[in-house]
Amino acid sequence: xxxxITYMKRDFLKWTRGKVAVISALVMPAxxxxxxxxxxxxxxxGNYLDFITPGILVMTMLSAGLSGGALLMFxxxxxxxxxxxxxxxxxxxxxxxxxxxxxxxxxxxxxIILVIALLIxxxxxxxxxxxxxxxxxxxFGVLISAFATTIALYLDDHDSYSAFNTMISLPLFFTSSALxxxxxxxxxxxxxxxxxxxxFAIDSxxxxxxxxxxxxxxxxxxxxxxxxxxxxxxxxxRVTV
Numbered sequence: 071x072x073x074x075i076t077y078m079k080r081d082f083l084k085w086t087r088g089k090v091a092v093i094s095a096l097v098m099p100a101x102x103x104x105x106x107x108x109x110x111x112x113x114x115x116g117n118y119l120d121f122i123t124p125g126i127l128v129m130t131m132l133s134a135g136l137s138g139g140a141l142l143m144f145x146x147x148x149x150x151x152x153x154x155x156x157x158x159x160x161x162x163x164x165x166x167x168x169x170x171x172x173x174x175x176x177x178x179x180x181x182i183i184l185v186i187a188l189l190i191x192x193x194x195x196x197x198x199x200x201x202x203x204x205x206x207x208x209x210f211g212v213l214i215s216a217f218a219t220t221i222a223l224y225l226d227d228h229d230s231y232s233a234f235n236t237m238i239s240l241p242l243f244f245t246s247s248a249l250x251x252x253x254x255x256x257x258x259x260x261x262x263x264x265x266x267x268x269x270f271a272i273d274s275x276x277x278x279x280x281x282x283x284x285x286x287x288x289x290x291x292x293x294x295x296x297x298x299x300x301x302x303x304x305x306x307x308r309v310t311v
Contacts, residue, residue, distance in 0.1 A: 073159030077167025078174065081141065085175060099130045099183050104190065123187045124275035125248025127180045127203070128268055131211045132242065134176030136235045139218025140228060142168050146309070147228070155310055165306045169219060169299075173211035180207055195279060202278040206288065210271040213295040216302040223305045247272050267294060 103119070103126055142165070145151040154164050188194060195203070222231045245259065246268035252260045263269050270291055274284035 073157075073163030074167040074170065076159070077154075077164055078171045081168065081171040082175070085171075096130075096179060096182055098133070099126050099179075100186055103183065103187055117191075117193070119187065119190065119192050120279065121251075121276075122249065123184070123192050124203075124272050124279065125243075125246070126183060126187070127207060127275060128210060128246075128271045129243050129248060130180045130183050131173075131176040131207055131271075132214055132239065132268065134179055135172055135211060135214030136218050136239055138168075138172030138175065138215060139222040139235070140231050141172070142219055142306075143222040143226065143228065143231065146223075146226075151310070161306075161310060162303070165219070165303065169212060169215045169302075172215035172218075173208060176211045176215075177204065177207060193279070199278050199281075202283070203275050206271055206274040206278065206284070206291070209288065209291040209295055210267075213267065213291060213298055216295070216298045220298065220302040220305050223302075223309050226309075242266065242268055267291075270294075 103123070142151065145154070151164070155161060184192075218235075221234060225231050225234065245262045246266045247263050248268065252263060255263060270287045274287040274291070277284035277287070
């Protein structure tokens with residue numbers, strides 16, 4: 071456990087020292103909240119800001135996860151990974167620490183976005199609802215972090231990973247339930263959105279804000295996270311042999 075905390079602390083210190091990276095990661099989701107959540111005229115809901123906020127929170131976790139996927143690859147390229155592997159801490163601590171850091175960084179960013187949403191008019195929820203929201207975001211963050219790390223380790227090339235990141239980030243967001251409910255989507259888009267992992271997380275947060283408990287979506291996220299984590303561990307073992 072000490073090794074995991076040490077690796078997480080290293081990455082958090084590195085991240086907070088890059089102030090431009092911290093601020094730039096918040097610009098796009100904050101812009102979506104202000105310019106889309108407040109300005110877009112819609113007829114299917116009375117408060118579009120409340121509707122879109124779960125989607126923006128999940129998008130923030132998606133961006134944090136995809137951008138953090140290359141961290142372990144950079145450690146390998148720069149030679150840090152070999153030095154870590156020579157330390158007496160278990161090798162698995164490196165992978166777990168990296169995934170938890172990426173997820174934790176995403177949760178910090180979503181907290182800031184959530185505060186901005188409240189300041190511009192989103193509905194204030196109960197402590198239990200916020201706790202469940204963070205549970206969903208944590209599960210989704212681990213899922214995306216493990217997935218992105220797996221892809222980055224498999225590709226083993228920054229340019230290829232950047233191209234992959236660009237290729238899937240916006241299509242994943244726009245084919246989810248982030249911007250509109252299933253009922254107003256074209257039939258083909260609604261079908262895709264129902265199977266989009268982002269939709270499971272977004273719908274879960276919306277259920278929580280409506281006072282429900284999204285048992286099935288959370289179970290789906292748990293299963294997906296477990297499968298992706300298992301694959302990530304196997305790829306990491308292959309890379310560190």
